[in-house]
Amino acid sequence: MLNAIDYVPGNTLLHRLNPVTKLALAAAIIIATFLANTYAMLLGLLALTFALGVYAHSASRLVSLLKLLVPLAVVMLLLQTAFVRGGSVVFAWMTTEGLTTGSKACLRLLGVALPLILMLTVTKLVDLSNACVEVLHIPYRYAFTFTTALRFVPVFSQQMNAIMEAQCARGVEYDTKNPLRKLQLMLPLCVPLLVSSVGKTDATALAAEERGFYLRTRQSSYKRYPLTGRDYVVLAACVALVVLGVLA
Amino acid sequence: MPSSADSPIIELRDVSFSYEGGPDQDEEMALSHVSLKVGRGEFVGVIGPSGAGKSTLASVMSGAIPHHYRGALYGATIVDGNDTCEVTLTDISRVVGSVLQDIDTQMVASVVEDEMLFGLENFGVPHDQIEARLEQTLRTVGIEDLRDREIATLSGGQKQKVAIAAILALQPRVLLLDEPTAALDPASSTLVFDTLRKVNRESGITVVVIEQKVALLSRYCDRLLVMSHGSLALDGTPRQVFAHAEELRKIGVDSPRVARVYNSLARRGLVRRGDPCLTVDEAERLIAGLVGPHPAQVAEVPEARAGSRHVPPQRPHSQGAQPVVELSKVCFGYPNGGATVDDLDMCVYPGEVVGIVGQNGAGKTTLTKLLNGLLRPSSGTVRIAGIDTADVPTSKIAAHCSTLFQNPDNQLCKDTVLDEIAFGLELQGVDADEARRRARVVIDRFGLPADEAPFSLSRGQRQMVALASVVVMEPDVVLLDEPTSGLDYRECMTVMETVTQMAERGCAVIMVCHDMEVVSDFAERIVVMADGRILGRGETTQMFSDADLMRRAYVEAPQVIELSQALARDVSPEFAGISQVSGIVDLTEGMVTRA
Numbered sequence: 150m151l152n153a154i155d156y157v158p159g160n161t162l163l164h165r166l167n168p169v170t171k172l173a174l175a176a177a178i179i180i181a182t183f184l185a186n187t188y189a190m191l192l193g194l195l196a197l198t199f200a201l202g203v204y205a206h207s208a209s210r211l212v213s214l215l216k217l218l219v220p221l222a223v224v225m226l227l228l229q230t231a232f233v234r235g236g237s238v239v240f241a242w243m244t245t246e247g248l249t250t251g252s253k254a255c256l257r258l259l260g261v262a263l264p265l266i267l268m269l270t271v272t273k274l275v276d277l278s279n280a281c282v283e284v285l286h287i288p289y290r291y292a293f294t295f296t297t298a299l300r301f302v303p304v305f306s307q308q309m310n311a312i313m314e315a316q317c318a319r320g321v322e323y324d325t326k327n328p329l330r331k332l333q334l335m336l337p338l339c340v341p342l343l344v345s346s347v348g349k350t351d352a353t354a355l356a357a358e359e360r361g362f363y364l365r366t367r368q369s370s371y372k373r374y375p376l377t378g379r380d381y382v383v384l385a386a387c388v389a390l391v392v393l394g395v396l397a
Numbered sequence: 398m399p400s401s402a403d404s405p406i407i408e409l410r411d412v413s414f415s416y417e418g419g420p421d422q423d424e425e426m427a428l429s430h431v432s433l434k435v436g437r438g439e440f441v442g443v444i445g446p447s448g449a450g451k452s453t454l455a456s457v458m459s460g461a462i463p464h465h466y467r468g469a470l471y472g473a474t475i476v477d478g479n480d481t482c483e484v485t486l487t488d489i490s491r492v493v494g495s496v497l498q499d500i501d502t503q504m505v506a507s508v509v510e511d512e513m514l515f516g517l518e519n520f521g522v523p524h525d526q527i528e529a530r531l532e533q534t535l536r537t538v539g540i541e542d543l544r545d546r547e548i549a550t551l552s553g554g555q556k557q558k559v560a561i562a563a564i565l566a567l568q569p570r571v572l573l574l575d576e577p578t579a580a581l582d583p584a585s586s587t588l589v590f591d592t593l594r595k596v597n598r599e600s601g602i603t604v605v606v607i608e609q610k611v612a613l614l615s616r617y618c619d620r621l622l623v624m625s626h627g628s629l630a631l632d633g634t635p636r637q638v639f640a641h642a643e644e645l646r647k648i649g650v651d652s653p654r655v656a657r658v659y660n661s662l663a664r665r666g667l668v669r670r671g672d673p674c675l676t677v678d679e680a681e682r683l684i685a686g687l688v689g690p691h692p693a694q695v696a697e698v699p700e701a702r703a704g705s706r707h708v709p710p711q712r713p714h715s716q717g718a719q720p721v722v723e724l725s726k727v728c729f730g731y732p733n734g735g736a737t738v739d740d741l742d743m744c745v746y747p748g749e750v751v752g753i754v755g756q757n758g759a760g761k762t763t764l765t766k767l768l769n770g771l772l773r774p775s776s777g778t779v780r781i782a783g784i785d786t787a788d789v790p791t792s793k794i795a796a797h798c799s800t801l802f803q804n805p806d807n808q809l810c811k812d813t814v815l816d817e818i819a820f821g822l823e824l825q826g827v828d829a830d831e832a833r834r835r836a837r838v839v840i841d842r843f844g845l846p847a848d849e850a851p852f853s854l855s856r857g858q859r860q861m862v863a864l865a866s867v868v869v870m871e872p873d874v875v876l877l878d879e880p881t882s883g884l885d886y887r888e889c890m891t892v893m894e895t896v897t898q899m900a901e902r903g904c905a906v907i908m909v910c911h912d913m914e915v916v917s918d919f920a921e922r923i924v925v926m927a928d929g930r931i932l933g934r935g936e937t938t939q940m941f942s943d944a945d946l947m948r949r950a951y952v953e954a955p956q957v958i959e960l961s962q963a964l965a966r967d968v969s970p971e972f973a974g975i976s977q978v979s980g981i982v983d984l985t986e987g988m989v990t991r992a
Contacts, residue, residue: 155507155547155549156507156508156547158547273506273507273508273511274506274507275505275506275507275508275511275514275515293505297505300505300507303549304501308807311802311804311807312807312808314766314771314807315800315802315804315807315808316807316808316810317771317791317792317795318769318770318771318791318795318798318799318800318802319795319799319800319808319820319821319824319866320792320793320795320796320821320824320825321792321824322790322792323791323792324790324791324792325790325792337810337811338810340810340852341806341807341809341810341852344806344852345806349499349501349502350502352497352499352502352503353502353503354465355461355465355497356495356497356502356503357505358464358465358486358487358490359459359460359461359486359487359490359494359495360490360505360515360516360519360520360563360564360567361487361490361516361519361520361567362487362519363487364487364519364520364521365518365519369518369519369521370518371514371517371518371524371527372514
């Protein structure tokens with residue numbers, strides 16, 4: 150099973166950028182999304198994210214993520230239209246103002262989630278943590294904790310899958326069509342999942358210590374992550390994006 | 398310098414340990430009064446039933462005790478001249494490199510090269526030497542081609558080699574591995590041990606390996622340690638250790654089948670005691686020497702094959718009975734590519750024990766999932782007890798087909814053992830009181846603690862709880878997915894004897910298993926799979942004797958069958974088709990007395 154945040158190998162300019170630059174680019178798109186207040190800008194930023202995704206051959210990941218996010222966005226839209234009343238009524242309880250705020254909130258939701266995922270698909274976690282340590286001077290233990298947490302996401306989802314299969318084969322109705330019933334059945338499974346994850350994290354800590362985790366310094370990394378000319382160009386573009394977000 | 402050439406690399410002096418929150422002082426300790434020395438360059442195997450203290454012993458050697466696990470430690474552990482209590486875990490791990498049991502938790506990176514770099518960077522290997530070290534280690538382990546691969550895309554055997562390489566790159570003087578082949582098929586297990594032998598012989602690295610597979614240990618180790626109840630029961634060369642057949646059986650440790658042949662011959666006074674054979678070749682030479690050149694006589698073969706306690710009695714089936722499991726022209730492919738199965742045809746009758754064998758990735762797990770309804774065939778039909786699995790939800794199939802999963806922890810979810818075992822019945826609509834009554838009967842039979850929380854039990858007992866919840870269902874079909882993995886010999890026999898009893902009562906048993914000895918002992922028929930297809934199916938001994946089929950499926954036939962084939966070829970055709978130790982011994986005795 151491939152996961153949305155798995156690295157997609159490639160050799161595009163986006164792959165070759167310094168991981169910190171990529172992080173800054175994602176952050177700039179997100180900040181601009183929050184600041185922007187026009188449809189043109191919001192859609193433009195989404196289009197930019199997708200264009201970068203297509204360029205880095207990870208557009209399919211973004212699309213599969215979109216399938217998860219769109220239902221969430223629709224729920225948000227409905228809630229927003231229920232709470233924000235103003236302007237003229239368009240349909241049932243929905244008003245023009247409600248629709249405008251709601252749809253912008255939806256676009257922001259998508260605009261915030263997608264750049265982060267895009268950044269993760271073009272960066273190896275090891276590179277990300279090493280670069281953060283080297284360039285941003287983040288203590289290694291925090292970078293390690295963060296990347297390990299991300300690495301455990303697919304491990305735990307596999308585990309959850311195995312547990313669900315085992316329970317299903319015993320006759321628990323996970324194949325029920327009713328989502329509420331399914332959720333209710335899933336809750337007791339948190340126990341086995343928790344038990345195994347505590348064991349796993351403990352083993353990870355032991356293994357890391359036995360491989361010299363505590364000796365690691367900022368100079369340890371074999372690979373170097375210097376900021377090059379193209380990084381500065383992209384960073385300048387990031388600033389421009391944010392400024393554009395304020396203006397638009 | 399503390400390290401002189403002849404001093405032991407690891408020495409335990411009267412070491413005892415009990416885990417914090419574990420049993421009290423007066424109860425059994427995890428490790429009690431263990432003294433031993435591991436010499437430089439040795440290849441040491443550690444074996445013992447579960448709960449015997451093997452992993453605890455490994456933790457003491459690696460320094461995880463006392464630095465990571467809390468508890469009461471007595472005695473002294475000296476690693477390369479230093480007491481492990483006086484130096485840090487990081488310093489100990491410069492000498493002793495450990496590979497954990499669950500290698501997924503050990504991996505820190507997504508790409509092989511980065512995984513190898515992690516330790517090298519941490520221990521401050523000068524950057525101009527790193528490239529050479531990487532290349533050399535990859536070459537030693539034989540995975541140069543994997544350097545840029547994503548770890549998630551590797552097979553189990555390849556992953557294990559990467560884990561070993563990542564530790565080996567640090568150039569430790571001892572390599573310590575906890576059950577490195579538990580999840581691997583026989584072919585990959587052999588490759589991992591080949592790698593260990595190479596490292597041991599060429600680089601002089603001391604290897605200490607915990608392992609359940611006796612045939613591997615006897616072939617590769619210089620020395621075997623047998624653990625029992627927290628102490629060291631036996632210590633010697635594999636030959637010395639396997640000469641103590643009786644003691645090993647009491648402890649709960651299996652012996653290689655050829656050693657059993659030897660020990661049985663010794664008990665009948667045909668050979669002198671104390672020097673068992675460890676390989677099929679040795680056993681063949683021994684028996685050939687005993688019976689001498691023998692003219693072909695085809696007389697007492699049927700008698701010679703009878704009489705083993707492991708051979709299941711013939712059950713009345715297949716004559717006129719309706720198959721309880723029926724697969725016809727079943728195909729399945731996962732939506733995102735990966736493994737597929739093609740054109741599977743098979744029938745299983747009530748009361749049969751059928752083994753499914755093949756390499757990792759041959760499609761065995763997919764087949765079991767098609768049977769219990771977790772997957773539906775993309776074409777063809779699967780019928781269980783007359784139900785087409787395409788028509789009913791998985792949770793309904795569970796009433797007819799119970800699965801014993803490899804990892805019991807995935808199916809335990811209740812607060813007490815009693816609730817856990819009654820749960821399956823309740824799900825099928827059995828009244829709660831009735832379910833508990835039936836659960837109690839099974840609990841008594843297995844001798845399980847009814848009111849304890851399943852998660853507080855040992856791994857072996859958790860597997861027994863899982864087994865009990867299968868038994869209580871009284872299903873038409875039982876599916877076993879690697880029933881022996883992670884279990885010691887005695888637990889494994891309990892599982893197999895229980896399902897054999899179920900089969901005698903008319904339940905069909907289908908097992909996926911890497912342990913060919915277990916398959917050969919308990920299955921009447923086997924299905925041989927490779928690359929998602931069924932290569933052959935038929936009577937167990939006959940299939941295992943088909944050398945060409947075994948080679949195509951990358952399956953190693955059980956030792957006894959290899960031995961009887963070799964003997965039939967070189968000594969006397971009477972040996973052909975014998976699949977049990979007692980068969981070989983009886984026939985040999987018969988031929989010796991006849992001569």
